[in-house]
Each structure stands twice: as structure tokens, then as C-alpha cells.
Amino acid sequence: MGDISESARLDALRQLDLLDTPASESFDRITRMASQIFGLPIAAVSLTDKDRQWFKSRVGVAHQSIPRDRAPCAEVAERREPVVVEDIRADAFYAQSVLAGTGARFYAGAPLITREGHGLGALCVIGVEPRTATELEMSALRDLAAMVMAQIELQHAFGRVDPISKLANRNQFLDDLADLERDTPGEQRVAVLVDLARTDQIDGIVRVLGSGHLDQLVREAARTVRERLERSTLYHVAATQFAFVLPPDYDAEQGVALLTARLAEARATSSSRFVTTSVIGVVPFMAGSTAPADVLRTLHGAAQDARLQESGVSIHSYRVDDAHQRRFRLLQDFGEALEQPDGQLRIVVQPRVALATGRCVAAEALLRWRHPELGEIAPGEFVPIIEQSAAVRGLTEWVLHRALAQLAEWQREGVRIPLSINVSASNLEEGNFAERVVEALRAHDVAPEMIELEVTESAAMKHAGRAVEQLRRLSAAGITLAIDDFGTGYSSLAYLQQLPVDVIKIDQSFIRAMDAGEREQALVRSMVAVGEALRCRVVAEGIESEGAAELLHAMGCDEGQGYHFSRPLPVEAFAAWITQAGTELTRPHADT
Ligand code: C2E
Ligand code: MG
Numbered sequence: 171m172g173d174i175s176e177s178a179r180l181d182a183l184r185q186l187d188l189l190d191t192p193a194s195e196s197f198d199r200i201t202r203m204a205s206q207i208f209g210l211p212i213a214a215v216s217l218t219d220k221d222r223q224w225f226k227s228r229v230g231v232a233h234q235s236i237p238r239d240r241a242p243c244a245e246v247a248e249r250r251e252p253v254v255v256e257d258i259r260a261d262a263f264y265a266q267s268v269l270a271g272t273g274a275r276f277y278a279g280a281p282l283i284t285r286e287g288h289g290l291g292a293l294c295v296i297g298v299e300p301r302t303a304t305e306l307e308m309s310a311l312r313d314l315a316a317m318v319m320a321q322i323e324l325q326h327a328f329g330r331v332d333p334i335s336k337l338a339n340r341n342q343f344l345d346d347l348a349d350l351e352r353d354t355p356g357e358q359r360v361a362v363l364v365d366l367a368r369t370d371q372i373d374g375i376v377r378v379l380g381s382g383h384l385d386q387l388v389r390e391a392a393r394t395v396r397e398r399l400e401r402s403t404l405y406h407v408a409a410t411q412f413a414f415v416l417p418p419d420y421d422a423e424q425g426v427a428l429l430t431a432r433l434a435e436a437r438a439t440s441s442s443r444f445v446t447t448s449v450i451g452v453v454p455f456m457a458g459s460t461a462p463a464d465v466l467r468t469l470h471g472a473a474q475d476a477r478l479q480e481s482g483v484s485i486h487s488y489r490v491d492d493a494h495q496r497r498f499r500l501l502q503d504f505g506e507a508l509e510q511p512d513g514q515l516r517i518v519v520q521p522r523v524a525l526a527t528g529r530c531v532a533a534e535a536l537l538r539w540r541h542p543e544l545g546e547i548a549p550g551e552f553v554p555i556i557e558q559s560a561a562v563r564g565l566t567e568w569v570l571h572r573a574l575a576q577l578a579e580w581q582r583e584g585v586r587i588p589l590s591i592n593v594s595a596s597n598l599e600e601g602n603f604a605e606r607v608v609e610a611l612r613a614h615d616v617a618p619e620m621i622e623l624e625v626t627e628s629a630a631m632k633h634a635g636r637a638v639e640q641l642r643r644l645s646a647a648g649i650t651l652a653i654d655d656f657g658t659g660y661s662s663l664a665y666l667q668q669l670p671v672d673v674i675k676i677d678q679s680f681i682r683a684m685d686a687g688e689r690e691q692a693l694v695r696s697m698v699a700v701g702e703a704l705r706c707r708v709v710a711e712g713i714e715s716e717g718a719a720e721l722l723h724a725m726g727c728d729e730g731q732g733y734h735f736s737r738p739l740p741v742e743a744f745a746a747w748i749t750q751a752g753t754e755l756t757r758p759h760a761d762t
């Protein structure tokens with residue numbers, strides 16, 4: 171027997187999930203009959219595994235398995251024909267077997283053959299005296315072996331049929347997709363999922379009508395869908411979801427057109443309970459290149475998208491799924507980035523200048539991430555992803571320590587420029603955030619007035635009570651606080667007044683919009699006025715031109731940040747930039 175068919179045979183055996191399962195009466199009954207018909211003390215259903223004969227059912231045998239080597243049952247499985255050994259001790263081959271060692275003298279076995287023709291093992295009887303087997307006995311043994319096979323297939327099918335609709339279930343759908351992969355790799359096919367209703371709608375039905383009635387409705391829906399299918403098997407893949415694969419001659423576009431028309435027609439003509447709530451997800455896939463489980467997963471996503479569509483039909487967009495996977499990957503990989511202190515992450519610094527003099531008064535530390543495979547990832551992409559996870563604590567911590575280490579280094583070189591650090595909303599939820607910042611300052615031997623923390627307007631609002639508490643403690647420790655992206659949130663002046671804020675950074679969208687005209691300029695002018703009323707220093711973000719800088723200065727805005735002055739710089743370049751631009755802090759002569 172060749173290796174390929176042996177591995178296919180083993181595969182078939184394993185797929186039946188029979189090996190190492192407990193004994194069951196339905197098999198034992200047949201084994202007992204075999205033993206009675208032959209009038210012999212020993213009988214077994216013996217399955218031929220890779221290197222053992224494993225007994226699914228046995229009468230008069232103590233062992234659960236014996237080695238496959240020289241076991242007559244293995245010969246039955248391999249030849250797929252009955253085998254009779256009238257006297258084991260007199261048989262040149264089997265005289266040396268384990269079976270002979272147990273005192274067995276007679277063996278008769280009939281093959282267990284699957285519908286696909288794989289020999290799984292044997293139904294066998296064993297005697298302790300040599301004897302012959304009659305024609306009648308052997309034909310009974312063959313019949314009983316066929317009954318064993320029927321039982322095996324029945325049990326297997328049981329886990330593959332939905333008890334309510336009697337349709338093949340999710341397992342069968344996945345198995346059949348896997349078969350498709352083997353049979354026609356590379357073929358483009360279209361999978362379809364019909365989702366009968368949203369979970370809350372289903373819950374509503376169960377609450378009002380009871381679950382028995384829901385089963386009835388699902389059965390009706392299954393019939394309705396099946397009636398409309400040609401040449402496709404319908405699978406019942408979840409309580410209220412059905413799936414099928416369109417025949418090979420349909421492409422995705424034709425499939426969507428067909429399904430949209432069928433659904434519209436059903437909505438117009440059918441009285442099924444689910445006709446208005448059903449939606450259809452469509453997923454084109456290539457057999458062999460998309461794993462069956464992924465096809466099903468994307469089907470669910472497409473069906474969900476379909477809920478937002480009037481037609482009720484949505485085709486899976488790989489672009490949306492790619493974006494989803496990228497988010498997931500960034501989230502996963504960021505943890506690793508945090509653990510490599512000098513590897514993937516770095517900060518760049520963007521100068522902030524006094525509009526009156528053009529000199530540098532501060533700088534903002536901005537995080538940069540170079541992913542080892544995906545390259546530079548913009549903070550606008552990864553920060554919001556990390557902010558929604560617990561890793562945001564590590565992110566802020568990393569930037570804080572990196573910034574403080576940089577400040578300490580500049581301090582030694584005689585550069586005294588405060589650094590501003592961005593803090594996320596959920597950092598303010600951490601009960602000991604303020605303490606950890608103060609602790610970090612101490613560890614790096616940096617004075618509190620050398621850092622400023624930027625929180626967005628919405629972050630300060632989000633957990634109002636707790637956020638205010640943390641901000642108060644930070645302020646009390648001598649740390650400057652700034653409201654970032656001012657104007658994009660909805661905080662009231664009354665609320666802002668309660669916050670210990672020193673700086674307001676007007677969001678760059680308002681600054682850039684000033685080019686558009688008088689109204690936009692008036693808006694910025696009033697924001698500057700608000701800042702003054704709150705007795706804050708006002709900073710304009712995103713200044714890209716000399717004109718904007720002059721206008722803002724005339725409005726009374728104190729400071730500015732933007733490409734017009736400088737883009738964010740690598741920390742090494744910043745010291746050089748400062749030397750030529752000058753600072754208003756401790757290096758008054760630097761520009762001379
Ligand atoms: P942000 O805190 O408002 O930072 C200002 C952003 O505007 C920076 O983008 C900066 O490069 C950009 N920018 C500055 N001047 C101009 C200009 O004249 N024109 C234009 N078009 N853009 C200008 P960046 O570095 O891409 O950061 C984007 C956002 O990511 C930041 O907005 C901040 O919300 C977040 N972020 C960056 N680093 C960190 C960090 O360390 N922690 C946290 N929590 N968030 C960070
Ligand atoms: Mg900022």
C-alpha cells in the first residue's frame with residue numbers, strides 16, 4: 171500500500187474523531203453479536219491507527235490497543251478484504267505476532283470500509299482453539315462490519331447537521347470549503363451569508379413568542395432561502411445565519427446583482443417574519459488562498475456592513491479588512507516597540523517661538539515610530555489606536571522619560587528650553603499619574619518648570635472629576651499645563667476656568683482657515699480673547715506663513731508653532747537650530 175493512500179486513509183480515520191473515544195453501547199451490541207454468531211469468547215471493532223490497533227469496542231479483550239505490526243486486523247484494513255487465520259501458531263507470519271503471544275489460535279476479520287473506500291480497520295473474532303469459518307459465519311461478519319460502518323457514519327453526521335433546520339452545519343461548511351481548496355485550488359468563488367436579523371431583534375422575538383416559535387420561524391426561513399437556491403448547498407452556520415457558495419460560473423458582481431434582486435423580490439412577495447430584517451454578506455475568495463475560517467469571518471463582517479445598506483446586500487471590501495488588520499497589527503507590535511528603548515521609537519522636537527521676537531521659548535516633543543517592516547508610522551495613525559488600549563500608559567511613560575533624559579542632557583550642555591509632552595485622556599484616569607510624573611522628574615533631576623503637559627480639551631472634559639484632580643496635583647507640583655487642540659472640543663468657559671491651565675494652544679485647523687477670510691480670522695481673534703480672559707498664554711499651532719504669524723501677533727497671540735518657524739526636528743538638529751534662531755531663556759547671547 172503506497173504512502174499517499176495510507177496517509178489519506180489515516181486522514182479519513184482521524185476526521186471521524188473516533189480514536190480514543192469511550193466505548194459505546196451502539197458498537198458493543200454489534201461486537202457481542204459477532205462473538206455469539208461464532209460462539210467465540212473474543213470480538214472487537216479494531217481501528218488501524220498509524221502504529222497501533224485501537225479497539226473502539228471489545229468483548230473478552232483486556233487491552234485497549236495492540237501494536238499494528240503483525241496484527242491480522244491491519245492486514246484486513248490494508249487489503250480491504252476479509253482475512254481468516256485458521257491456526258495462528260501454524261501461520262508462518264502470524265506465529266510471531268503479539269496476538270499469538272496472548273494464546274490466540276483462530277482469527278477472522280471483516281473490513282470496515284468508508285464510502286470513499288478507505289479501510290479503517292476490522293470487525294474481528296478470535297478463538298483460543300484452531301478452527302475454520304463457514305461461508306455463513308463470514309457473510310454475517312461482513313454484514314455486521316457494514317453495520318459498524320453505518321453506525322460510524324451516523325455518529326459523524328450527527329455533529330454535522332443542524333437539529334432545527336436539518337441542514338448541514340457550520341462544521342460541514344468549513345469542511346466543504348477545505349475540500350474545495352483541495353479539489354480546485356486557485357478557483358475564484360463567491361461565498362454568501364444570509365443573516366436573518368440583528369441579535370436584539372431575535373431577542374425581541376424570543377421574549378414575545380418564546381424560543382419554540384423562533385425555531386419554527388428559522389425553519390421557515392431556511393425553506394424560503396433553499397427554494398431560491400439553484401445548484402448550491404445551504405448550510406446553517408449559526409442560529410439565525412445561513413451560508414452557501416455560488417456555483418463556479420458566478421463572479422462577485424453577478425452574485426451581488428442576483429442576490430440583490432432575489433432579496434428585493436422576497437421582500438415584495440414573501441410574508442416570512444424575517445423578510446424585512448434579513449441582510450446578505452458577499453465574499454469573493456480564491457479556493458486555497460483564503461482559509462475556510464477566514465471566509466466565514468469575513469462573511470460575518472460583510473453581513474454586518476450590509477445592515478447599513480439600503481439594498482441589504484454588501485460585498486466584502488478587502489480594503490476595509492486590511493485597514494482593520496493593520497490597526498490590529500500596530501496595536502500588537504507597539505508593545506515590542508516599547509521594549510526596545512533605542513530601537514523603533516524616538517522623539518522629535520518642534521520649536522515654539524514668541525511672536526513678538528521670533529525667539530524660541532519652548533519645544534514640543536512628538537513621538538515617532540519606525541516599524542521594522544511597515545516603516546514610519548504617523549502618530550496621527552498609531553496614537554489614536556494605542557490610546558484605546560492599556561498600552562497608552564507605556565506610551566506616555568516612554569515619551570516622558572525620553573524627554574526628561576533629553577532635558578537633562580541639554581541642561582548639561584547649557585541649553586534651557588522647556589519641553590512640552592502630550593498626555594492622553596486615559597493617562598488622567600490613572601490614579602497615580604501626577605505622582606509618577608513628579609517621581610520621573612526627580613529621577614532625571616529636572617526641575618518641574620522645565621516640562622509642560624498638553625492635554626486635549628476633550629481629554630480634560632472626559633473624566634471631569636478625576637482629570638481635574640490629576641491636573642491640580644500636577645499644577646501644584648509646579649508643572650505647566652496646556653490645553654491642546656483648543657477649539658475642537660466643546661468645553662464651556664465656566665469649566666475651563668476651573669482648570670489650572672497656563673497655556674492654550676489653538677488648533678491648527680483654525681489657523682490654516684484664516685486664509686479663507688474675515689470670518690475665520692474673527693473666530694481666531696475671539697479664541698485669543700478667551701485665552702486672555704482665562705489668563706493663559708495663547709499659542710497658535712500650524713503657522714505656515716509669515717502673514718499668519720504677523721496677523722496672529724497683531725491679534726495679541728503670544729506664541730506660535732508651525733512649519734513657518736520649523737518642522738519637528740531630530741533632537742540633535744534642535745540644538746543647532748536654537749543656536750541660529752536664538753532663545754529667550756538662559757542663552758540671551760546665543761545669537762550674537
Ligand atoms: P499635536 O499634539 O497637536 O501636535 C502637533 C502636530 O501638528 C504635529 O503632528 C506637528 O508635526 C504638526 N504640525 C506642526 N506645525 C505644523 C504646520 O505648520 N503645518 C502642519 N500641517 N502640521 C504642523 P504629528 O507629530 O504628526 O503629531 C500628530 C498628533 O499625534 C499630535 O498632535 C498629538 O496629538 C499626537 N502625538 C504625537 N506625539 C505624541 C505623544 O508623544 N503622545 C501623545 N499622547 N500623542 C502624541
Ligand atoms: Mg500637542
Ligand code: MG
Binds near residue numbers: 654655677678711
Ligand atoms: Mg495640537
